[in-house]
Amino acid sequence: MSAISPDLRQSVARRAGHCCEYVRLPQASQVAAFPVDHVTPRSGGGETELANLALACPQCNALKWIHTVAVDPESGEEVELFNPEFSGSSAESVGKNGLIGGDEVRFLEA
Numbered sequence: 001m002s003a004i005s006p007d008l009r010q011s012v013a014r015r016a017g018h019c020c021e022y023v024r025l026p027q028a029s030q031v032a033a034f035p036v037d038h039v040t041p042r043s044g045g046g047e048t049e050l051a052n053l054a055l056a057c058p059q060c061n062a063l064k065w066i067h068t069v070a071v072d073p074e075s076g077e078e079v080e081l082f083n084p085e086f087s088g089s090s091a092e093s094v095g096k097n098g099l100i101g102g103d104e105v106r107f108l109e110a
């Protein structure tokens with residue numbers, strides 16, 4: 001297990017605006033500190049570096065787990081899960097309905 005240093009964790013949180021990078025839930029609204037997610041899991045070769053880390057609320061972190069793709073229940077096709085680093089999760093990308101990029105952010109049952 002590769003530890004995430006306090007400095008790296010702070011860099012992730014600062015870049016994320018202290019919000020979950022998947023659903024933009026503010027850390028300040030929660031009691032527990034948000035975990036840092038490896039977007040590409042370590043088991044898939046993902047590195048413990050800023051470009052591969054995302055601040056994730058406990059629910060996102062638990063549901064995403066090590067997955068990077070899932071089967072879309074509507075199309076039946078395998079699709080990549082939302083990647084905050086490459087999709088852009090800045091406040092500007094959050095649509096008026098609070099959904100990132102105007103698309104529904106959802107997790108598929110594992």
Ligand SMILES: [Zn+2]
Pocket residue numbers: 020021022023024025056057058059060061
């Ligand atoms: Zn979340």
